Amino acid sequence: MPFLSDTLARVKPSPTIAVSNLAAELKAQGKDVIGLGAGEPDFDTPQNIKDAAKAAIDAGKTKYTAVDGIPELKQAICDKFQRDNGLTYTPAQVSVGTGGKQILYNALMATLNPGDEVIIPAPYWVSYPDMVLLAGGAPVIAEAGADTAYKLTPAALEAAITPKTKWFIFNSPSNPTGAGYTAEELKGLTDVLMRHPHVWVMSDDMYEHLVYDGFEFVTPAQIEPGLYDRTLTCNGVSKAYAMTGWRIGYAAGPEEIIKAMRKIQSQSTSNPSSVSQWAALEALTGPQDFLGPNNETFKRRRDLVVEMLNAAEGVTCPVPEGAFYVYPSIEGCMGKTTPGGVTIDSDEAFATALLEEKGVAVVFGGAFGLSPCFRVSYATSDENLKEACTRIQDFCASLT
Numbered sequence: 001m002p003f004l005s006d007t008l009a010r011v012k013p014s015p016t017i018a019v020s021n022l023a024a025e026l027k028a029q030g031k032d033v034i035g036l037g038a039g040e041p042d043f044d045t046p047q048n049i050k051d052a053a054k055a056a057i058d059a060g061k062t063k064y065t066a067v068d069g070i071p072e073l074k075q076a077i078c079d080k081f082q083r084d085n086g087l088t089y090t091p092a093q094v095s096v097g098t099g100g101k102q103i104l105y106n107a108l109m110a111t112l113n114p115g116d117e118v119i120i121p122a123p124y125w126v127s128y129p130d131m132v133l134l135a136g137g138a139p140v141i142a143e144a145g146a147d148t149a150y151k152l153t154p155a156a157l158e159a160a161i162t163p164k165t166k167w168f169i170f171n172s173p174s175n176p177t178g179a180g181y182t183a184e185e186l187k188g189l190t191d192v193l194m195r196h197p198h199v200w201v202m203s204d205d206m207y208e209h210l211v212y213d214g215f216e217f218v219t220p221a222q223i224e225p226g227l228y229d230r231t232l233t234c235n236g237v238s239k240a241y242a243m244t245g246w247r248i249g250y251a252a253g254p255e256e257i258i259k260a261m262r263k264i265q266s267q268s269t270s271n272p273s274s275v276s277q278w279a280a281l282e283a284l285t286g287p288q289d290f291l292g293p294n295n296e297t298f299k300r301r302r303d304l305v306v307e308m309l310n311a312a313e314g315v316t317c318p319v320p321e322g323a324f325y326v327y328p329s330i331e332g333c334m335g336k337t338t339p340g341g342v343t344i345d346s347d348e349a350f351a352t353a354l355l356e357e358k359g360v361a362v363v364f365g366g367a368f369g370l371s372p373c374f375r376v377s378y379a380t381s382d383e384n385l386k387e388a389c390t391r392i393q394d395f396c397a398s399l400t
């Protein structure tokens with residue numbers, strides 16, 4: 001009898017974490033490596049949030065809490081949905097978990113039966129397909145390529161829906177492309193969903209606040225109130241509030257699914273960290289004024305990276321609406337050879353050679369389900385970005 005489970009054999013470890021680990025290893029060996037793989041802001045958590053956490057510790061708020069969140073935080077989340085998205089929820093319709101990741105995982109574990117299909121637009125956040133597999137479902141990948149600015153078309157969504165479809169996972173702005181759907185683009189998708197009442201929508205709004213050039217964020221239940229009763233709107237404090245390590249994510253939706261998610265969480269982790277919940281409360285209710293300057297920094301870096309990557313031979317980089325990623329195509333580099341003698345026959349070969357020959361760590365597109373591309377995270381200093389993009393330009397120019 002094998003010791004490890006069959007479920008484990010279905011999933012692979014996170015390739016983005018693998019890249020970070022490899023870059024860290026090379027750095028530890030004394031190599032000059034610039035990491036563009038990070039999935040987190042390089043800003044510090046705002047001081048008022050840290051202070052709220054310290055105050056919570058001093059006040060002894062260090063014990064178990066309600067499994068899926070303290071009432072104060074649930075109310076603040078309801079207020080946030082009303083304020084930012086025009087969505088009305090009661091605290092009983094809200095779940096708080098250990099990061100956005102646990103929220104999405106709970107929802108899939110609570111709803112998927114063997115054979116249930118989940119539509120995932122590609123390129124996708126690396127964890128979606130593996131979470132679906134862990135929960136016993138079947139990922140159905142729907143391609144959203146560079147020709148449609150990495151956005152799924154209504155026709156592609158329609159084609160992916162079958163009688164077995166349980167969820168459609170929607171992520172805007174997207175990890176890994178930064179693509180954000182306008183209200184009109186999203187309406188095209190929600191119109192399709194209205195014709196298929198058996199399909200539920202899992203909207204991952206993690207990058208809601210990280211948008212540039214006046215882009216207006218929208219979420220499915222807001223654009224189509226007819227979807228309210230079958231939409232789980234997921235969000236968290238990790239990205240906008242630079243709180244990745246605090247591990248607080250949340251979702252709102254019909255009470256039935258919130259209850260089911262609570263049941264899963266009650267038998268796995270119980271409540272998310274009490275101190276982090278009080279910090280998240282401050283994040284959602286305290287001053288939001290740091291978002292503007294942070295976003296200006298991100299926009300400046302995005303523009304810098306897009307311009308420098310487009311100047312690299314064989315690379316084409318669209319301008320994304322949000323998040324802190326760009327997703328250039330390396331179509332023009334395919335089939336060429338590096339000075340080190342490596343043939344670029346995949347984006348994985350490109351990324352590995354770039355790391356080994358030029359010391360720049362990026363994540364290859366295959367990890368996100370759309371090739372030949374790579375993902376750059378620009379959540380690092382301007383100096384690092386300039387140096388890394390110069391090295392990428394040199395690398396591409398050296399290919400023969």
Ligand SMILES: Cc1ncc(COP(=O)(O)O)c(C=O)c1O
Nearest residue numbers: 039099100101125175206236238
């Ligand atoms: C699209 C997307 N959803 C969810 C998450 C998970 O966020 P958290 O750190 O809150 O678990 C991430 C983190 O990288 C993400 O990129």
